[in-house]
Amino acid sequence: MAQDRVEAVERALTVLEAFDSPQEHFTLAELAQVTGYYKSTLLRLLGSLARFDYVQRDEHGRWHLGHAPVRLARRHLPGRHLATRIQPLLARLAAECGETATLFEVEDGVAECRLVTLPEASLRHDLQPGDRWAVTDARDPRPALPGGTMVCEALPGDALEPPMWLALSGPAGRLDRRRARAALVDALASLAAGPGGDARETSP
Structure with a gap:
């Protein structure tokens, strides 16, 4: 239902979904192409995700997954x-x-x-x-x-x-x-x- 949706959260999750790919590192332009979001919007979303370590930015300015998704996955039973x-x-x-x-x-x-x-x-x-x-x-x-x-x-x-x-x-x-x-x-x-x-x- 529409009232159960939080647009900003869904946008952030859309960004995370982009990393469910054989490609491990993305430039801002590549993420914009995959998600369809403007670069300015992506930078705000990535900034929030980075603060909670869901994504990280390397020395070349490319983005990759951080430690938080792995940490949460480990809370489940072993494989x-x-x-x-x-x-x-x-x-x-x-x-x-x-x-x-x-x-x-x-x-x-x-x-x-x-x-x-x-x-x-x-x-x-x-x-x-x-x-x-x-x-x-x-x-x-x-x-x-x-x-x-x-x-x-x-x-x-x-x-x-x-x-x-x-x-x-x-x-x-x-x-x-x-x-x-x-x-x-x-x-x-x-x-x-x-x-x-x-x-x-x-x-x-």
């Missing part, structure tokens, strides 16, 4: 491929160790739980996808857990992507750190071997 590979590993870890098994990501000093499998035990570390905690040391991203502990191992990955970690966490008096670390290392080896690399991934 289907990642979830398909990781979730069975988490289920296996939780069943074998009786502790909470987690995949979390660290970016800009904040860790965020992406996938998790909880053990059947009533006394456990309750985590849910989307839970976050501050990280002061990128080499040790574990949260403070009064009465509990976490063991984690980093996933190998692209240096351009935020680091991800597999973790087991639970009551300090119950979680066997040596056993937990060995289980995580074994899980990472299974992951590196690829589909079918470890029969336990597909075992009932």
Whole structure:
């Protein structure tokens, strides 16, 4: 309905849609051609989008997407491929160790739980996808857990992507750190071997 529309917002979204293209960088003239907007209108829209980091301007005056769209996309669950590979590993870890098994990501000093499998035990570390905690040391991203502990191992990955970690966490008096670390290392080896690399991934 007409009363539900905000023209300025729709114009800004039209500009963002222009970047849904194999072409990564656009001059102002190219954006004007794609959107049909005057350059003066585009500059105002791009200025607002740039302030919120939806777009950025490079040293050559060309425009490209900023970090905000990627940041928002990461608020969703991991991609289907990642979830398909990781979730069975988490289920296996939780069943074998009786502790909470987690995949979390660290970016800009904040860790965020992406996938998790909880053990059947009533006394456990309750985590849910989307839970976050501050990280002061990128080499040790574990949260403070009064009465509990976490063991984690980093996933190998692209240096351009935020680091991800597999973790087991639970009551300090119950979680066997040596056993937990060995289980995580074994899980990472299974992951590196690829589909079918470890029969336990597909075992009932």
